[in-house]
Amino acid sequence: MEKINFRNDILPLKNKLYRLALRITLDSAEAEDIVQDTMIRVWHRKDEWEKFDSIEAYCLTVARNLAIDRSQKLESKNIQLNDDATEISDSHDPHELMEHDEQVVIIHQLMNLLPEKQRSVIQLRDIEGKNYKEIAEILDITEEQVKVNLFRGRQKIKQKYLEIQNYGL
Amino acid sequence: MDYKYIEQLLERYWDCETTIEEEQILRAFFHQEDVPSNLIQYKPLFVYQKEQKSILLGEEFDKKMLGLIEKPVVKAQKLTIYRRFAPLFKAAAMIAIILTVGVVMKKSVDNNGGLIYVYDQYQGNNSDPQVAYDSKLPVDSINNIVKDQDGSQVENN
DSSP: OOOOOIIIIIGGGHHHHHHHHHHHHOOHHHHHHHHHHHHHHHHHTGGGGGGOSOHHHHHHHHHHHHHHHHHHHHHHHHHHSTHHHHHHHHHTOOOGGGTTOHHHHHHHHHHHHSOHHHHHHHIIIIITOOOHHHHHHHHTSOHHHHHHHHHHHHHHHHHHHHHHHHHOO | OOHHHHHHHHHHHHTTOOOHHHHHHHHHHHHSSOOOTTTGGGHHHHHHHHHHTTOOOOHHHHHHHHHHHHHHHHHHHHHHHHHHHHHHHHHHHHHHHHHHHHHHHHHHHHHHOSHHHHHHHHHHHHTSGGGGGOTTSOHHHHHHHHHHHHHHHHHHO
């Protein structure tokens, strides 16, 4: 088995980890922090790297767990400071790039309204292009559950999006 | 492009029956400029999926990360030789201090005389079992011990 190297094998995962963390926390600074924490954690377990079937799946799992933890903390903060909630959905929208396209922004918002599991599954499938088995491993659920979550997520986005298209907001 | 095929793919996409490759075909199809009007409503979804993949962390992050991870290791390697022997140095220093203090104390005690000899005398006497019956010794405590032993022996008998 080839030796895993931090610079060549783990550091390049940063973008995938970042996108998943961002999908869960919806906060770019928080997501970057999570990627950093994930990598430090993985680095500290470097004696075990060879034991993992897929170091990528392991990193994604760590990042997701950290992101869920952090977003729960964020949520509890937001309950106390109510005006933060609106700020996050507006100003932390990381897609200035495509703000010209209102429809794409609507998709983004619909996607981020989904429950975390559906969001993560869609992120890993439709954006990262992972197969069901990999997603199941990352999320620690069965492939059947992956499919159920993906189905519900896609259906919800489709349905809500078409509603908005047909009847307006 | 065969739109029937795309429509079919789209149906299967909603039912989660498409493969990863087929989903890539859909993304590629919706990414092009002219999408037929009956399908154009789905364009933003697939455009979004593709655009999301271009969200990246900058080079700065790499530097920060490598700084966090590699520097401590380099430092640790540099320091290992010193760190490994540091406890030994400390131990050696402690022994040196204890010896010095010991020697100084012993010398001062020797100069005063007396004390050590008295201690030695008692030690010599104590090693001899006859000492317990020696009437020259302070009598009262020894007698107590002898009495106690006799008493307990009687009781045991």
